[in-house]
Amino acid sequence: MKFFNSRCLFIFLFLSILYSQPLFDLPDDSASFGMLICDYETSEFEEGIVLNVPLCAGCDLIGFPFDIFYQSPGDFGWIQFNYTETNDTIFYATIVWMGQGSITFPTNFLPADSFSVEAGNASDPDSIYYWSSWGDIIIEDETFFQSAAAAYENIRSLSIVHQFADYPYKIIAFMYTPTVGATDLTVAKWIFFLFRNPEVISVVDENSYPQNFKLHQPYPNPFNPTTTIRFSVETRLITSLQILDITGRLVETLVNDEMVPGEHEIVWNAGSHPSGVYFVRLESGEFVEKQKIVLVK
Numbered sequence: 001m002k003f004f005n006s007r008c009l010f011i012f013l014f015l016s017i018l019y020s021q022p023l024f025d026l027p028d029d030s031a032s033f034g035m036l037i038c039d040y041e042t043s044e045f046e047e048g049i050v051l052n053v054p055l056c057a058g059c060d061l062i063g064f065p066f067d068i069f070y071q072s073p074g075d076f077g078w079i080q081f082n083y084t085e086t087n088d089t090i091f092y093a094t095i096v097w098m099g100q101g102s103i104t105f106p107t108n109f110l111p112a113d114s115f116s117v118e119a120g121n122a123s124d125p126d127s128i129y130y131w132s133s134w135g136d137i138i139i140e141d142e143t144f145f146q147s148a149a150a151a152y153e154n155i156r157s158l159s160i161v162h163q164f165a166d167y168p169y170k171i172i173a174f175m176y177t178p179t180v181g182a183t184d185l186t187v188a189k190w191i192f193f194l195f196r197n198p199e200v201i202s203v204v205d206e207n208s209y210p211q212n213f214k215l216h217q218p219y220p221n222p223f224n225p226t227t228t229i230r231f232s233v234e235t236r237l238i239t240s241l242q243i244l245d246i247t248g249r250l251v252e253t254l255v256n257d258e259m260v261p262g263e264h265e266i267v268w269n270a271g272s273h274p275s276g277v278y279f280v281r282l283e284s285g286e287f288v289e290k291q292k293i294v295l296v297k
């Protein structure tokens with residue numbers, strides 16, 4: 001009887017471990033968000049989740065498909081990210097003055113040991129943004145950026161990141177600080193939002209935007225003092241690639257010439273320019289795109 005009970009317990013534990021491993025389904029007829037949480041101080045990956053949502057026809061042409069709502073805490077505040085396409089809440093967390101808030105949506109995060117790891121790192125996303133605790137505010141502090149970069153390195157080998165990397169994808173590193181007033185970084189988290197939007201070309205009017213005209217997010221970003229700018233043009237046209245400051249003033253023209261169709265790459269050395277927010281502006285024929293970049297010295 002004791003042997004039978006031990007055997008049943010072993011089978012129960014084996015099945016529990018087996019079925020606790022998530023089988024992340026990233027269907028081609030849905031867009032997907034991954035949320036991976038790392039500790040601010042140690043950079044260690046702690047837990048994560050994947051949400052599948054409807055495809056977004058315009059999301060590939062904007063920075064990140066979130067509408068952000070932020071309530072500054074008097075005693076109690078919160079931050080909420082809604083998916084632009086459907087207005088559904090993707091993330092909601094409270095912020096407490098001299099206390100400690102928490103993530104209240106989603107609630108079913110899986111622990112780190114539920115996620116498998118691969119031998120190599122996943123390829124970098126099309127773009128990666130580093131947001132402060134207010135959301136949609138690019139981090140300029142070098143200490144915060146270095147912490148986020150270390151946390152990013154700790155998620156790149158996860159199988160789920162490899163799954164996202166099978167498609168064009170984007171990442172936000174959002175610094176969630178559940179307490180303000182006397183900010184306690186021992187309870188702060190980096191939340192990496194991964195977004196992929198497969199087969200969106202079939203949803204978008206193909207005549208509205210050329211498939212092969214694209215300004216990729218410069219990398220690294222933030223940077224010091226060089227960043228690589230990749231862009232694609234579809235036809236042989238006079239193409240302009242410019243750097244603008246935050247007021248829209250022209251800082252530097254990197255390209256102003258007829259470009260052959262295909263992908264091009266330019267390295268901008270901003271060593272002679274002050275720290276701050278800049279914009280990369282690509283114009284080719286009637287099409288124009290911009291990307292925000294941050295120089296941190």
